Amino acid sequence: MGKAASALDYRELARRRLPHFLFEYVDGGSYGEVTLRRNIADLEAVALRQRVLNNVSEIDLSTELFGQRIRLPVGLGPIGLAGLTARRGEVQAARAAEAAGVPFCLSTVSACPLAEVAAGVTKPFWFQLYMIRDRVFMRDLMQTARGLDCSALIFTVDMPVPGSRYRDQRSGLAGAPGVLGDMRRVWQALKRPSWAWDVGIHGRPHQLGNAVPVLGNDSGLNDYFAWMSSNFDPTVTWKDLDFIRSEWNGPLIIKGILDPEDAHDAARLGADGIIVSNHGGRQLDGVQSTAVALGPIAEAVGDQLTVMADGGVRSGLDVVRLLALGAKTVLLGRAWAYALGSDGQRGVAHLLQLIEAEMRVAMALTGTTRIADLDRSKLVSAEAGANNRAAALA
Structure with missing residues (x-):
């Protein structure tokens, strides 16, 4: 397996x-x-604004997040089924994040259950939760996460119903249940022998680890999609935050905010942080990008709670852009899943090294030495950029 020079290489x-x-x-x-x-x-x-003749010999990328000092303003965001991309994948990713000094967040619909990930690391990690119809199941999950010392809860609010993902139906992941679907996936797996041996055979069990109490030990991918369709709760409202708060006493982060009014509601109802996110373009198609939504939201509530962001990040340069737009921390999504699927824990560790190196270059060339100094002053305004382009073409 060749070594990637960038996050885009890991995708390939x-x-x-x-x-x-x-x-x-x-x-x-x-x-x-x-x-x-x-x-x-x-x-x-x-x-970004390039600035010169500044002393940038010492650059500090560390920052404080919910009372903890982290080495980089970056985290590994929650990704469902990420654990199937490598043998017991979420454990490997959590170890890479711990070694790099950044947060890791485990998805509700992970392959590895909470207890397995906790046993694989030495420091607390975050947990992500959907609103499920079965409130007893949710309560049990939060109690488990709390008992394992998970340090923050991400509550995802932009998935009351699953978005229509046509690629999953065309690929055979969804839409072909039963023996036919299983055979199609087995055939595709056999065409990737290294994955078939490492994950397909030696990476079992292949199930939703956190949902085993309700789905059973024999659950698989078909059960995953059926469970998603029938158990995500479209009745959820802001009032349901009272239920979450009553069961969770640590930092509470609301993920899936794209509108300043929703950001205000999250702040008013006691959230500690929000993640400006459109679910990586996997829910409502046609909505605005994170980069466009972030600025107005950060301006509206940035002094009331911690604003984070995800979406479209492929490099350390992208991280710097989102920080300058108003995020305090940036969560990686597909980037770390690609790296995990390519080379396991080593891939994720190397990806984080690439992100760090790219951030250092970007900060040096904008004349910035501290994360706290990354703000909109480091950006070329849209108006100035348009005027410069018009003048160049005149």
């Missing part, structure tokens, strides 16, 4: 190693994937 390596259905699941978005493309394009369009 993952495409070659993972079964088609699994790569398409990680890589794809909903409907026509307009928002997925916007996340990348709008972030690339954010122009």
Whole structure:
């Protein structure tokens, strides 16, 4: 397996190693994937101000997040089924994050259960939760996470119903239940022998580890999609935060905010942080990108709670862009899943090293030595950029 020079290289390596259905699941978005493309394009369009003749010999990338000092303003965001991209994958990713000094968040719909990940690391990690119809199941999950010393809870609010992901149906991951679907996925797995041996055979069990109490030990991918369709709760409202707060006494982060009014509601109702996110373009297609939504939200509530962001991040340069737009921390999504699927824990560790190196270069060339100094003053305004382009073309 070749060593990646960038996060984009890991995408190509993952495409070659993972079964088609699994790569398409990680890589794809909903409907026509307009928002997925916007996340990348709008972030690339954010122009940084290059500044020169500043002493940038010492750059400090560390920052404080919910009372903890982290080495980089970066975390590994929650990704469902990420553990199937490598043998017991979420454990490997959590170890890489711990070694790098950044947060790792385990998804509700992870392959590895909470207890397995906790046994694989020495420091607390975060847990992500959906609103499920079965409140007893939710309460039990939060109690388990609290008992394992999970240090923060991410409550995802932009998935009252699953988005329509056409790639999953075309690839055979969804839409072909039973023996036919199983045979199609097995055939695709056999075409990726290294994955089939390492994960398909030796990475069992292949199930939703946290949902075993309700799905049973024999659950598989077909059960995953059936459970998603029938158990996510479309009746959820802001009032349900009272239930979450009554069961969780640590930092509470609301994920899936794209509108300043919703950000105000999150702050008013006692959230400690929000994640500006469109679910990586996997829910409502056609909504605005994270890069476009972030600035107004950070301006509206940035002094009331911790504003974080995800979506479209492919490099340390992208991290710097989102920090300058108002995020305090940036969560990686597909980038770490690609790296995990390519080379396991080593891949994720190397990805984080790449992100750090790229951030250091970007900060040096903008004349910035501290994360706290990354703000909109480091950006070329849209108006100034348009005027400069018009003048150049005149």
